[in-house]
Amino acid sequence: MRLSRFFLPLLKETPSEAQIVSHRLMLRAGMLRQEAAGIYAWLPLGHRVLRKIEEIVRQEMDRAGAVELLMPTLQLADLWRESGRYDDYGAEMLRITDRHERELLYGPTNEEMITEIFRAYVRSYKALPLNLYHIQWKFRDEQRPRFGVMRGREFLMKDAYSFDLDEAGGKAAYNRMFVAYLRTFARMGLKAIPMQAESGPIGGELSHEFIVLAQTGESAVYLDRRILDLPIPDETVDYGSDLAGVVADWTGRFYAATEDVHDPSRFEARTPEDDRVTARGIEVGQTFFFGDKYSKPMKAVVSGxxxxxxxxxxxxxxxxxSRLLGAIIEASHDEAGIIWPEPVAPxxxxxxxxRPGDPAVDAACEKAYDALTAAGKEPLYDDTDDRPGAKFAAMDLIGLPWQLIIGPRGLAEGQVELKRRATGERQSVSLARALEIVGA
RNA sequence: CGGGGCGUAGCGCAGCCUGGUAGCGCAUCUGCUUUGGGAGCAGAGGGUCGCAGGUUCAAAUCCUGCCGCCCCGACCA
Structure with a gap:
């Protein structure tokens, strides 16, 4: 992509509504525009990252045996009356009436609908285990939206639903998702720690929150340092095997809890003083096993x-x-801007x-652009007339992993400059060598 | 939902107390000069001062109501 043809409305000044660093940086980097409290338009740069994250989630869900579908954003109120949640959910649920006075709601989650779909088609244990997921916009009418995409009202969520014949099968399904989550967040460059959680309005007794550690996190967390060194299952993990051991490693060996469920005396009893870590965290995922909470009232039954x-x-x-965008930035930025982990970089x-217009510079840039494009490195080529200083600041702000800086001075000596955004490290090398280093 | 604050040009703000018909910086456009870490000079465009009432000869400014947004708390993916 040529910057002169892209749409990247960078802001030099910070809009006054943005309080936390990820929100500020997303606005300044031209990723996001607020349209109403907690409702955002995704500008091209933000949209590209959103799609990358979505794709990693999709790949790991598919790998774990889940099957993608797509359910609508609007749901009938009657469906929610079947589970009893229409009245329970309260003002957080956005309720809508259509021209026929039909009561609808903008879905905050999809347990009822997926159960309705399941019961319409599945009658036999032979179709199980089944895990259906979708990636869809949700709406929760938060009383107080804040922190940009970290706590918006409209948000993009992946939600998966597992169906099994018995509790043992259900827990095995839970374990598969648990492992898939470890892998998903690790692939985005995040340390996400599963922690014992309350199950809230979804219900059930088995539940974990996956928490990303970041200084600016929304809530305090307490954990055993040693949990940070546990290995993440690699891509050869066999989802057909028993994964209970992996889950037990992550949930049973070391203490990790959010402030809601934190128990200081247990923490101190189980964790040597030197290994106790108090940090802040951002919840990026949650898993629930809730048995027949929905299937029973909604009569989603299968024959054994x-x-x-x-x-x-x-x-x-x-x-x-969508919240992951904020979480990744909270966990990976500096004074100059965002530092994208490579797998999610726009x-x-x-x-x-x-020096656009200089024949040697133009030729070298074009050559680099073609080579990087061919290698699938998705270059962003700043071919604008801005001054060098402005270009450097813009590149640092939007946080691409590599900057390939090409100017007449260096080219006269046969060199270009390659800068690593994460470390600030620069090296002057030939163009061919630079392309080799970045993998083109 | 309790408490607080703010709506003036695309962004950041001043002006409001003490009414006299709107200003600064950045951004944008034109020209010239510049060009390796957010350039300089000269000129230009852009605002029903959130909305609706009211007071007044006159309202961004005073009064009333409404809307929107932000912050602290409670709550939450």
Whole structure:
């Protein structure tokens, strides 16, 4: 992409509504525009990151055996009356009436709808286990939206729903999602720690919150340092095998709790003083196993091998896709701007032309642009007439992993400059060598 | 939902107390000069002062109501 053809409305000054660093940086980097409290338009740069995150989530869900579908944003109130949650949910649920006076709601989650779909088609244990997921916009009418995408009202969420015949099957499904979550967040460059959680309005007794550690996190967390060194299952993990051991490693060995459920005396009893860490965290996902909480009232039953019908054992598994943008920035930035982990960066390499119009500079930039494009590195080529200083500041702000700086001075000596955004490290090398280093 | 604050040009703000018909910086546009870490000079465009009433010869300014947004708390993916 040529910057002169892109839409990247950078702000030099910080809009006054933005309080936390991720919100400020997303606005300044031209990723996001607020349209109403907690409701945002995703500008091209933000949209590219959103899609990258979504794709990682999708790949890991598919790998774990989940099947993607897409449910609507609007749901009938009657469906929610079946589970009893229409009245329970309160003012957080956005309720809408159509021209026929039909009561609708903008879905805050989809347990009822997925259960309705399941019961319409699935009758036999032979179709199980089944895990269906979608990535869709949700709406929760927060009393006080804040922190940009970290706590918006409209947000993009991946939610998966597992169906099994019995509790053992349901817990195995839970474990598969648990492992998939470890992998998903790790692939985005995040340390997300599963912590014992309250299950809130979703219900159920088995639940974990996945918490990203960041100094600016919304809530305090307490954990055993050693949990940070536990290995993440690699891509060869066998989702057909028993994963209870992996889950037990992450949940049973070391203390980790959010402030809501923190128990100081247990923390001190289980964790040596030197390993006790108090930090702040951002919740990016939550897993629930809730058995027949929805399947029973909604009559989603399957026949077992014995011919007896019983309610499906269900779990649900959410990831805050749009919130992850904020969480990643909170965990990865400096004074100059964002530092994107490579897998979610909107572009892989920024090419900075220090003198557009100079034949040698133009030729070198074009060559780099073609090579990087061909190698799938998704370059962003700053071919504008801005001054060098402005270009450097812009590149640092938008946080691409690499900056390839090409100017007449260096080219005269056969060199370009390659800068690593994360470390600030620069090296002067030949263009060919620079392309080799970034993998083109 | 309790408490507080703010709505003036795309962004950041001053002006309001003490009414006299709107200003600064950045950004934008034009020209010239510049060009390796957010350039300089000269000129230009852009605002029903959140909305609706009211007071007044006159309202950004005073009064009333409404709307929107932000912050602290309670609550939450």
């Amino acid at each position: 091998p014995d011919g007896v019908e019983r309610p499906a054992q269900m779990g649900s598994y959410g990831i805050g896709v 572009f892989g390499v920024g090419i900075v032309s220090l």
